[in-house]
Amino acid sequence: MWRVGVDVGGTFTDLFAWEESTGRQVTSKVLTTKQDRSIAVLEAIQKAGIDIADISYLMHGTTTATNALIExxxxxxxxxxxxxxxxxxxxxxxxxxxxxxxxxxxxxxxxxxxxxxxxxxxxxxxxxxxxxxxxxxxxxxxxxxxxxxxxxxxxxxxxxxxxxxxxxxxxxxxxxxxxxxxxxxxxxxxxxxxxxxxxxxxxxRAACMPVMVKYMDDLEARLRQHKFVGKLLILKSSGGVMSADVARLHPEDMLESGPAGGVAYAGYLTEQSGFERILHTDVGGTSFDVSIVENGKGLITRDHELEWEVPIVVPMLDIHSVGAGGGSIGWVDSGGSLRVGPQSAGSEPGPVCYGRGGTQPTITDANLLLGRLDPTLSGKMVLDFAAAEKAMSNLAKQIGLSTLATAEGMIRIGCEYMAQAVKKILVSRGRDPRDFVFASFGGAGALHACFVAKSMNIPKVIVPPHAGVASAFGATVMDLRQDLEHFYYTPVQDADLRKINGILAELEAKAKKALKEQGFENEHDIELVRTAQMRYVGQSYEVETPIPNGVLTQECMPRIEQQFHACHLKEFGVSSEDFAPAFVSFGVAAIGRMEDPPPVEISHMAGGDIIKGMRDVYFEGKWTSCQVYKGEALGTQHRIEGPAIVEYEHACTVLPPNTHAHVNAMGALVIDIEK
The missing domain is CATH 3.40.50 (Rossmann fold)
Incomplete structure (x- = not known):
């Protein structure tokens, strides 16, 4: 039986799957069917060569609820x-x-x-x-x-x-x-x-519920037509999965469903590569997603805004998104300046070079013209170079630059938008970029990763195996999760411990029951994580603070207070024991542990040629002859000096000048960037 992860993005639908008895792994990538995204899910499964009747778990990340709200x-x-x-x-x-x-x-x-x-x-x-x-x-x-x-x-x-x-x-x-x-x-x-x-x-929730009920009904009906008898699980914004029945009634838990899979993969990277502080980034066709992962866990926020003044107060992974992806369109504003995005060509019509009716130049078209993309996208389709050049030339005439200078300008502007998103999330959480490793996910991620990392003084970039389908991979490593919360405000020194213990016991019982109702049977594999939203008396914002399991006693209170001071210091760079802490609410996350995937398959072509050929690539206003490497053929013995191109089945890595890379034990490409 197969365990399958699927991520439906704005341009591509990605799949990663592993066979439970043999550990064999397969991937696929198809264009998203905007009119009915469930069609692309079935196409991705079919392209991977998997019989739907042989799927035990289908973990699905979807942007359906988010798109419905935005549009x-x-x-x-x-x-x-x-x-x-x-x-x-x-x-x-x-x-x-x-x-x-x-x-x-x-x-x-x-x-x-x-x-x-x-x-x-x-x-x-x-x-x-x-x-x-x-x-x-x-x-x-x-x-x-x-x-x-x-x-x-x-x-x-x-x-x-x-x-x-x-x-x-x-x-x-x-x-x-x-x-x-x-x-x-x-x-x-x-x-x-x-x-x-x-x-x-x-x-x-009320607005999206009819949309999600219809989507889930249509998807399950299509799957049943193909004799699907496994479990359909949907990715949650908080970093777990839930049953399709629960997802129908809780669309607010799916607003960051797709990117949540990428965060899970970043956590998996922590276990496999030992990087404790990872900056998870994902560049798809329409957007750039970024979040912080520390010690294998994504940071959680309860102050997420779908749009300005549209707050969603459920626990969510703190993921910041901007409209900068492979399909982001280049245009000229009223002041005559070159701009990129947030509007995107998406999958329909897609970039000009896809030959599907697009007329406005995109980031993908710019990368093709600069020699950074394989003109066949690793055999997936033949890109129309002439059409991309014509569209870019028309844009170039509006700003008085050459076609290549305009293409390179689009890449620089797009990378700067990404860098600003990185800066925003790091600064808002009080983190130093120099302490992190830049993890690049998504089909267009590694094309830009080194430029964005260098802009933010991040010294190291990691491009893991299957980076082009990272969110789909991450879906297969996620656990069943239920988050519950109860409001109770009190200064810590005045806390009624009997009431607090009663609240926590009730939340834990409800959370366990919810997991059982979703088919998780082994209660011994359920992990309970307690948190409290805390603040100094008089503050208007809270900090999430871990609290111990078991019955809370008066002896626990000093440790909880010290934990709160430490969390406040980490988030804001300041804390004070002169002010009294207060509880605002208590939360419980029940996590049902799922089976981990087998180690990532690394295909080393012993004795084979790791070089695909040579290609001229445009860097800093001039053409440079670069070696093009077969990404899947690289082993731990190989070292690569930039400038170079490393091509994978579903992604492409650009190593600009003054970079060098090697492959680590799990098969990830680790790139060091010189200052």
């Missing part, structure tokens, strides 16, 4: 809230994205104002009812939603994170009138304070 391409949803809070979703936190821009505008609302309804009710911060739910008004709202033929509704009342009874009442009334509607409660989505994040996350 606002979902059926109209409704939102019901407390009287006086109708516009909380749109008003947000009254922040400004650009402080001095008087013409900026907020993103398009997740839920249209005409479908945002209010009812009189009020619960205070202690969970006490100050005003009962107005039953007549609730029925009136339910009738309006039925008349509007809305199929998905979010309910978010003020202070319902303490007591959600009014939300449950509203749900019961709504279902009397609309029995087929999807109903989402904020008290069940994320019972935490700060209503804007809680309401927005609830609205996102």
């Amino acid at each position: 606002r391409s979902y059926p109209d949803a409704a939102f019901i809230t407390t009287e006086g809070f109708r516009d909380t979703l749109e008003i947000g936190r009254q922040h400004r994205e650009h402080l001095y821009d008087p013409y900026q505008s907020k993103p398009k609302p997740i839920i249209k104002r005409r479908y945002r309804y209010t009812v009189p009710e009020r619960t205070n911060v202690r969970g006490e009812t100050e005003r009962p739910l107005d039953i007549a008004a609730a029925h009136d709202v339910a009738r309006k939603i039925k008349a509007a033929r809305i199929k998905s509704v979010g309910i978010g009342f003020i202070n319902s994170y303490v007591c959600g009874e009014h939300e449950k009442q509203m749900r019961d009334i709504l279902l009397e009138h609309c029995p087929d509607v999807h109903v989402v409660l904020s008290a069940e989505t994320r019972p935490v304070f700060r209503e804007h994040g809680r309401f927005m996350t609830t609205a996102v």
Whole structure:
């Protein structure tokens, strides 16, 4: 039986799989079918030569929910809230994205104002009812939603994170009138304070649920037609997997589903190569993703923003994305400056050189013209050099540069966008780039990795085996995961340990039960990870702090406080024992350990030629003759001096001048960059 990982990206759908009895590994890459992404999933499986009936686990990373939100391409949803809070979703936190821009505008609302309804009710911060739910008004709202033929509704009342009874009442009334509607409660989505994040996350779940239900239904139906009897697991943004049934009802947990696989592969690299601090980067066709992985674990955030003022308050891997990928389009702004992205050619029509109808030059076209790409993409397709050159020439005329200078300028600008994304995530988490290894994933990642790393003073780049399908590989090393959280604010010195232990015990029991319901049977293989959201009394932001398992006693409190000080120092460069720490909420992650994959297969062609040939490559305004190496043929005995090109089945590495590389024991290409 096969264990298969699939990552559906904006341009390509990637697959990595291993056979459980023999350890044999296969990969494939196909163009994403935008009209129905499930088609590309089946095409990738077919291209890999795998019989769907022989798949035991299909781990699937998908951008379907993210794309639906970004494009606002979902059926109209409704939102019901407390009287006086109708516009909380749109008003947000009254922040400004650009402080001095008087013409900026907020993103398009997740839920249209005409479908945002209010009812009189009020619960205070202690969970006490100050005003009962107005039953007549609730029925009136339910009738309006039925008349509007809305199929998905979010309910978010003020202070319902303490007591959600009014939300449950509203749900019961709504279902009397609309029995087929999807109903989402904020008290069940994320019972935490700060209503804007809680309401927005609830609205996102309500908006995406019909989209994900249809996608999962279509995918499972297609798989069943091919006699699929295994388990379909979906990648979560927090770094685990969940069953398809759970994914249908929790689309907010899939907003970083695809990149999460890459983070898992970076964690696998830590185990195999010993690099404790890895900067995970992934360049696909539409975007550049970057995140920090320390000691094999990706950093978690609860302050992720899908867009400006669209916060998602569930635990998510702290992944920052920008529109800089292989399909990013070059264009000239109103000031006559060359720009790159964020708009992308995607898979339809794709870069000009793909010959699928694209007319605007992309990063991929620029790399082809500069000699950095194989004109056949390692045998996958014949790239149209003349068409790419014509499109780049048209762009070059607009800015008064030569075609090659424009192509190289596009690469520099794209790499600078990537470097700024790296800088943002490192600085925001208080990390020094010189302490990290730059791990390059994605089909277009290694083309640019050395340039981005050098820009950020990162001394070493690693291109692992199967880097071109890294997120699909990472999917196969992920564990089943359930994250739960409960709000409880108290200064540590005033903490009611009996209540805290009760909260943790309840969360652990629910998390274990959730894993069992998803088919994980061996309770002894479940790992429970406890955390607390903590802050200094008076602060307005929290720091995630690990707390010990077992019954918490008064003797544990000093150690937890010291742990919080250490976490605060690591994140912000400062801590103080003069201020009292406080608990804000408690979280539990239940992790069901899955079987690890076999070691990565390394095909050394003993005695064979590692050189594919020579190719002229354009660096720094001039052509340089470079050797082109067969990436899969390289062994630990080989050393490569830049400039050079290393080509793999699904990726291509560019070694610019003043770099040198070797292959480590796991088959990864490790590149040292001279200062």
